[in-house]
Amino acid sequence: MSVNPEVVREVSEFNNYYNSLAELLNRHLADNNLSLSALRVLIKLREEEEQCTAGKLIANLGIDGGYLSRILKSFESNQLIAKRKSNLDGRTWYLQLTPKGSRLLETLEQGSAEQIGKLLEPVPAEQQQALAGAMKTVRHILSDDAKISPEDITYRRDLQPGDAGFIMHMHGSLYAKEAGYNLEFETHTCKTFYEFLEAYNSSKDQVFLAMHGNQIIGSIAVLGHSRYATQMRWFLVHPDYRGIGIGQRLLTEAINAAKEKLFQKIYLITTSQQVAATSLFKKNGFRKSGEKHMPMWGLQLTEERYEIDLI
Amino acid sequence: MSVNPEVVREVSEFNNYYNSLAELLNRHLADNNLSLSALRVLIKLREEEEQCTAGKLIANLGIDGGYLSRILKSFESNQLIAKRKSNLDGRTWYLQLTPKGSRLLETLEQGSAEQIGKLLEPVPAEQQQALAGAMKTVRHILSDDAKISPEDITYRRDLQPGDAGFIMHMHGSLYAKEAGYNLEFETHTCKTFYEFLEAYNSSKDQVFLAMHGNQIIGSIAVLGHSRYATQMRWFLVHPDYRGIGIGQRLLTEAINAAKEKLFQKIYLITTSQQVAATSLFKKNGFRKSGEKHMPMWGLQLTEERYEIDLI
DNA sequence: GAAATCTGTTTGACAAAAGCAATTAAAAAA
DNA sequence: TTTTTTAATTGCTTTTGTCAAACAGATTTC
Numbered sequence: 004m005s006v007n008p009e010v011v012r013e014v015s016e017f018n019n020y021y022n023s024l025a026e027l028l029n030r031h032l033a034d035n036n037l038s039l040s041a042l043r044v045l046i047k048l049r050e051e052e053e054q055c056t057a058g059k060l061i062a063n064l065g066i067d068g069g070y071l072s073r074i075l076k077s078f079e080s081n082q083l084i085a086k087r088k089s090n091l092d093g094r095t096w097y098l099q100l101t102p103k104g105s106r107l108l109e110t111l112e113q114g115s116a117e118q119i120g121k122l123l124e125p126v127p128a129e130q131q132q133a134l135a136g137a138m139k140t141v142r143h144i145l146s147d148d149a150k151i152s153p154e155d156i157t158y159r160r161d162l163q164p165g166d167a168g169f170i171m172h173m174h175g176s177l178y179a180k181e182a183g184y185n186l187e188f189e190t191h192t193c194k195t196f197y198e199f200l201e202a203y204n205s206s207k208d209q210v211f212l213a214m215h216g217n218q219i220i221g222s223i224a225v226l227g228h229s230r231y232a233t234q235m236r237w238f239l240v241h242p243d244y245r246g247i248g249i250g251q252r253l254l255t256e257a258i259n260a261a262k263e264k265l266f267q268k269i270y271l272i273t274t275s276q277q278v279a280a281t282s283l284f285k286k287n288g289f290r291k292s293g294e295k296h297m298p299m300w301g302l303q304l305t306e307e308r309y310e311i312d313l314i
Numbered sequence: 315m316s317v318n319p320e321v322v323r324e325v326s327e328f329n330n331y332y333n334s335l336a337e338l339l340n341r342h343l344a345d346n347n348l349s350l351s352a353l354r355v356l357i358k359l360r361e362e363e364e365q366c367t368a369g370k371l372i373a374n375l376g377i378d379g380g381y382l383s384r385i386l387k388s389f390e391s392n393q394l395i396a397k398r399k400s401n402l403d404g405r406t407w408y409l410q411l412t413p414k415g416s417r418l419l420e421t422l423e424q425g426s427a428e429q430i431g432k433l434l435e436p437v438p439a440e441q442q443q444a445l446a447g448a449m450k451t452v453r454h455i456l457s458d459d460a461k462i463s464p465e466d467i468t469y470r471r472d473l474q475p476g477d478a479g480f481i482m483h484m485h486g487s488l489y490a491k492e493a494g495y496n497l498e499f500e501t502h503t504c505k506t507f508y509e510f511l512e513a514y515n516s517s518k519d520q521v522f523l524a525m526h527g528n529q530i531i532g533s534i535a536v537l538g539h540s541r542y543a544t545q546m547r548w549f550l551v552h553p554d555y556r557g558i559g560i561g562q563r564l565l566t567e568a569i570n571a572a573k574e575k576l577f578q579k580i581y582l583i584t585t586s587q588q589v590a591a592t593s594l595f596k597k598n599g600f601r602k603s604g605e606k607h608m609p610m611w612g613l614q615l616t617e618e619r620y621e622i623d624l625i
Numbered sequence: 626g627a628a629a630t631c632t633g634t635t636t637g638a639c640a641a642a643a644g645c646a647a648t649t650a651a652a653a654a655a
Numbered sequence: 656t657t658t659t660t661t662a663a664t665t666g667c668t669t670t671t672g673t674c675a676a677a678c679a680g681a682t683t684t685c
Contacts, residue, residue, distance in 0.1 A: 006434045010446040014430045015423060017449035018339050019357060020457065021332055022350060026376060028329050038642060039333060046330060058662060065337055070643055072664050094651045094662045112326060119325045122456070123317045130455050130554075135321040137451035138328035144437060144445045146331065164500050165487025168479050171504075176476025189475050190511040193482075197508050200501035243441075344644095349671060369633055381672055383635050405633045405680045 031114040048100050056095045136216045159212045170222045185301035209260040213249050220244045223253040225261045233261045235271040275305040284309050342425040352385050367406045447527045470523045481533045496612035520571040524560050531555045534564040536572050544572045546582040586616035595620050
C-alpha cells in the first residue's frame with residue numbers, strides 16, 4: 004500500500020501539535036507523583052484485569068524492564084497492586100490492581116477530565132461532537148483493536164433534515180467506487196428520494212438509520228406503495244462498518260416495520276452484483292421473483308427482484 | 315459552554331491511546347541525541363524565523379527557563395543556532411537556526427516521516443485520507459491558530475457521484491439548524507437537483523465545489539434554463555469555513571462561468587433571511603428584482619429574486 | 626540621577642525519569 | 656545433567672526536567 008506524502012505531513016504536524024497538547028493534558032500527573040509511564044502501567048493493569056505479568060507490560064507498553072520493575076515495586080509498597088505467584092512458572096507474578104489502586108486511577112482520571120473540561124469549555128457543543136468523532140476516527144484507523152463494535156452503533160427511525168441528502172451521497176459515491184456506476188445512478192436515487200419525500204407518510208413509510216456518533220453509516224427504508232405491498236429501498240452499510248451485523252439489524256427492523264404496518268409483502272429491486280446483500284435477503288426469507296438484463300448506470304447489469312410474504 | 319461527558323471520555327481515551335503512539339513516533343529522536351523538548355524548540359525556531367527570543371520560547375512551549383537555557387547552549391555549541399544580541403534590550407538574544415540547524419531538522423523530519431510511513435503502510439489509501447482529515451479537524455477545533463486558511467481550500471468544477479447528495483445534505487441540515495426550515499425544504503432541494511441532474515449539460519450548466527481535503531465545504535451552480543438567462547443555485551458555505559472569502563470566490567467563479575457560456579443574465583431566488591448572502595450578491599452587482607411573502611418550509615418567509623446583467 | 630524594582634536569561638544543585646548491563650532464579654532444551 | 660533461554664530484579668549511569676538563587680540590563684520611583 005502506497006503512502007501519500009500529504010498524509011504523512013499532516014500526521015507529522017499533528018504529532019508535533021499533540022506533543023504540546025499532551026504536556027498540558029498530562030500535567031495533573033505531577034500532582035500525584037506519577038510518571039506518564041506509571042500511569043500507562045496502571046491503565047494497562049486495569050485493562051488486562053487478571054493474569055497480567057511484567058513481561059506482558061514490557062511487550063505492550065514498550066517500557067524498559069528495569070524501570071518497570073521499580074515502578075511495580077513502588078506500586079506494591081503503596082498497596083496499589085497485589086502480586087500473586089504463578090503456579091505454572093515460578094519466575095512470574097500475576098499483577099492486579101487493588102481496590103486502592105483502582106480508586107487512585109479513578110481520581111487521576113477525574114483530574115484528567117477536569118483538564119479536558121477546561122480545554123473544551125470554550126468549544127461550541129457541536130464542535131465538541133466533531134472533535135470526539137475525529138478522535139475516534141483516528142484511533143479506529145490506526146489501532147487494530149479499536150475496531151468498531153456493535154455497541155458503538157445507534158439506530159434512529161426518524162428522518163431529519165439532511166438525512167435524505169446524506170443517504171443519496173452514500174449511494175452515489177459508494178456505488179460509483181464499488182460497482183462503477185455513473186452519475187445516472189445518483190440521478191435515479193435522487194428521483195426516488197424526491198418521490199418518497201413528497202409522499203412521505205409515517206403510517207406507511209419508515210426509514211431506519213444506523214449511526215456512529217452523529218454520522219449516518221447505514222440505511223434502509225420501507226415504502227408503502229400500495230395497501231398490500233411495500234418496497235424496500237436504500238439498503239446500504241458503509242464499507243468501514245460492514246461485517247458486524249449492522250446490515251442484518253437494519254433488515255430485521257425493516258421487515259418488522261412492514262409487519263407492524265400490516266403489509267402482506269415486501270419487494271425490492273437490486274442487481275446481481277450485490278452478492279452480500281442478496282445472500283442476506285435470501286437468509287431472511289426473500290426469494291428471487293424476477294430478473295432482467297439491461298444497460299444501467301453505464302454498465303450492463305442484471306436487475307433482480309426479490310420478494311417476501313409476511314403472512 | 316457546557317461540556318459533554320461522552321466527549322470528555324473520548325478525549326481521555328484518545329489521549330491515553332496517543333501517549334502510546336507518541337512513544338513510537340518519537341523514538342527516532344533518541345538516535346540523534348535530542349529530547350522531545352529540544353525538538354520542539356528547533357521546530358519553533360524555524361516557525362518564528364527571526365526575532366525569536368528565549369522568553370518567547372518559554373511562553374510558547376511552556377518549558378522551564380533553566381532547561382531551555384541549557385538546550386540553547388548545546389545548540390549553539392553544535393552550531394545549530396546563531397545568537398544575535400538585541401540592540402533594543404541588552405539582556406535578550408535573537409535566536410535563529412543556522413543552515414546546519416535547518417538541515418538537522420530536515421533529517422529528523424525525514425526519520426519521522428519514515429516512522430509514519432511504516433505506520434501508515436498497511437492502511438488503505440482512502441482511510442489514510444480520512445485519517446489526515448480527522449487529524450486536521452482535531453487541530454482545527456482545539457487550536458486557535460490552526461485556523462483554516464484560504465490556501466487549504468481547493469476548488470473543483472466537475473460533478474462526481476456523491477456530490478449532489480452531499481450538497482443536498484448540507485442544504486437540508488444547515489438550513490434546518492440555521493434557519494429552522496423543515497423537511498419540505500430538503501424535498502424541494504431534492505426536486506431541483508433531480509431536474510438539474512436529468513438535464514445536466516456541461517455546455518450550459520456548471521457546478522463549483524469548494525473542498526477541504528476530500529470534503530465538500532461549499533457549493534454553487536449556474537443552470538442554463540433558457541438561451542439568455544441562467545439561474546444561480548445551491549450557494550452555500552459550511553459555517554466552519556465562513557469569513558475567509560470562500561463565498562466570494564464561488565460567486566466570482568459562477569459569474570465568470572455564466573459569462574463564458576455567453577448568458578446575458580443571471581437570476582437567483584433566495585429569502586430575506588439570507589443577509590450575508592444577499593449583501594454579497596449586491597456587492598457583486600446583483601439587484602433585487604422582486605419579492606413576495608409566503609409560507610415556506612414551515613415558516614413565514616419573504617422570497618426575494620435577484621438579477622444581474624452580464625453584458 | 627541614584628536606589629529600588631522588574632524582567633530576561635543564566636547558573637548551581639538536585640530530583641525524577643529512563644536506559645543499560647550484569648545478576649538471579651526458574652524453565653526449557655540439548 | 657548440563658546448557659541455554661527466559662522473566663524479573665538490581666546496581667549503575669545518563670538524560671531530562673525542576674527549583675531557587677544569581678546576574679545583568681531595563682524600568683520605575685522618589
